[in-house]
Amino acid sequence: MIGIRTVRNKLLLVVLATNAAALSITAVLMVAYDLHTFRETLQNDLSAQADVLGLAAGPALEFDDPEAAKEYLELLRAKPIIHSAAIYTSKGAVFATYSGTADAHTEFPKIPESDSYQIRGGEVVLSKRIVSNNEILGTVYFSAAYEPNRRLRDYLGILGLVLAGSLAATVLMFLRIQNTVTGPILDVTAVARRVMEERDFSLRARKTTHDEVGVLVDAFNSMLSEIGNRTTTLEQSNRELQREIAEREGAVRARDRSERRIRTLVSAITKVVWVADWRGHITEESSSWQTYTGQRFEQYRDAGWLQAFDEQGRKEVELAWAHAANVPATFELELRLWHAVTERHHYVRLRAVPVIDQDGGVAEWIGAVQDIEDRRVLEQSLRTLNTELEQRVADRTSQLQEANKDLETFSYSVSHDLRAPIRAIGGFCTLLVQDHAAQLDAEARRKFGVIQSEAARMGVLIDDLLAFSRLGRKALQATALDMRELANKAYAQLTRDQPDRKVEFRLGSLPTANGDRSLFEQVWVNLLSNAVKFSSKKENATIEVGAISEEREHVYFVRDNGAGFDPRYGKNLFGVFQRLHGNDEFPGTGVGLALVHRIVTRHGGRIWADSKLGEGATFHFTVPKESSGGAV
Amino acid sequence: MHVSERSVKAAFLYKFASYVQWPDVDAKTDAPITIGVIGATDFARELAEITANRTINSRRINVRRLTMGTSLDDLEILFIAKEEGDHLPQLLSAARDKPILTVTESDGALSSGSIINFTVDQDRVRFEISLYAAEKSQLRLSARLLAVAQGVHRGPEPGQ
């Protein structure tokens, strides 16, 4: 116990004090009451006793029997508190006496007129008249012990014990249950102490009760968090402030540095550089200007520098400046400025940059002038060259176009015109054989047959050639083509006349392509007819058609498992009239693939083939997803 | 001063009334107590003086001088002076049937049938009581009276 410095001790003290006070007050009251009742009780008791005695002794008095009276008085021996007693006659004479103690010298005073009850010192004296039938027979007199002090002492002794015991019990109980009150307080106190010592505002007190202490805990905690926040905020803003200061210092240093740099730069530059105020008046000397234009400072200061430009240039500068007065922005002009050395105006580029101050207004203008005379000249010649070149290209192109056209018209008309004689040759041979069969022997017939077939072949060649040339002249009409439909149609057309050929035709789904419909019909016909033709010698011919969509193009393929070709000669495949098989092996003109190649390349695609001799060939061609526009 | 014997007896006489309970008390609460005195005219007079303003249990006291042969009706107490000692047995037997407190002052009067008999003992007036007689007369006597009696005879006197 360390005195009254802790809440617990204070509480204890309070409890004890209240207890003691309550008990004391109670004690005092009880004592007072007891005292009062004691006296009253005594009085009543004695009075009653006197009455009883009086009643009993009445006859003795009435019938003058002092002995009987004395006998009655002797009964008082049973009440030791009564020290002495006496009965007086109605005339006030002592009738009978009694003395509780052995003391025979007890005084019996003269009795008062009326009943009395007096407390004298340690004695209480009572005298009560005996009345019967409205007659006073006599008086009873008592003298009894009055020792309230002893009683008081006893009483107080007991009370004292009670008090002590109660307080002791209080202390014990207190010690046991004080925790429920002081415990939470001590907890909060402990946390508070830690917070103060460690300056750790993240600590929180535990709320264990829902009374005022609980409220305290809540308030405490919220204050802590508030403090914590504020501290954090403060620290943050502190850091930011410091950072800003550092930045500012850095900026200031940088600015100083750049200023110095600029000044150095300006003086180091060989270009013409000038500085003007917001009105456009040159205020500082510019040696480069002087060197270039020949003007001296008095001449070019303020607005004098404008004079160095030619009349046109001057106007332009004034205009630009008037404009810039409203909208301060960098501007560039190409003007002619007097060049002192060569004594003529040179083309220069003038560039003026406004320096904006922090209010948004123009502090000053910085200008640079670049001599572009040489460049100008160069530009000029370049332009002329360009134009010439373009002209030449245009000429050449039109020449080529013309030549192309001529060529194609020529090949068209030639092949067209060639058809007629071939028709005649073949036709007349047929007629010959028909009409003069009798005069012809087998050999003759055979010879005519040769003429016929060869003529026919020439016709096919010419047809192919015709188609080939037509292709060149034809304009591409690109539409979205259902390639699958085209391939299917082509195949159907090809196999229509050969229903007994067993060919497995696998046609996958083909993506739509952008191209000329009739041309791609041709492509499918040619490729498929090739596939059919070259697999004609195989029992189980399979022709596959499929496609892959790549990022920028669709890649279609036609695969057959026919004769194939020697891949070493692959590059000749698409040449006009190029054949990799003899006519006896497989008939053909060699134009078909050239045609396909032409068509595909005109659409901006590529075509190639791979093969394994005897196992088949695959022809791939691509169609770009975006239309190529078609070359002429 | 030497109070006369008769005065004392007179005082005692009416005081006896306080200690006697007559039968049918309820019916006669207001009625006065009548004391009949036979013989001793002076006694009667003195008694009348003493009891003039006195009450016993709020009842007034009447004193009547009786002669021999007078009716004993309406008497509560009958005092027979010793002068009439010869007539004691007659009077007492007449009174016996009635609820009358018979008081005598003759020696051995109890055996004649009186209820209270005055005696003198060393110059002091005392009395003796016959409870037997009281019972016979349907009277009840307070124990307090008995306590101050010189003697209390409970049973019948010899010869009764």
Added chain:
Amino acid sequence: MEQFEEVGILLVEDNTFDAELTIRSFKDQKLANSVTWVKDGEEALDYVFRRGAYAQRTGSDPRLILLDLKMPRVGGIEVTRELKSNELTKHIPIVIMTSSNEESDIAVCYKLGANSYIVKPLDFTSLAEVARQAGYYWLAVNRGPM
């Protein structure tokens, strides 16, 4: 040129051999006994309109005209135009038989009112077949206004 009693088909063809072959095929098909052959567009028009060399022509209008396009002087297109724009002759079916596969030609011909357009195949057999079919259709099958 030969002239037949009954005129059915007017063949307008400048190529002699082509003409011979065509006529021969008609003959073979038994459609030939009424084929008149003229060598150019002008002659054809003269024939139909009975003017020039054919001013004295009697006989009905040809029931079918087989017309080549590329001919000297007056070409097939011109002939078509003339005949189809003339009330009296526009009923005559004109089948253009030519080597040209030019789409522009085809379009123009149809626009002018040609009834049919056939490209001359290379071999005679096919030619004969084509001619036969055309003739068969227009002469035997089709019912023209009379």
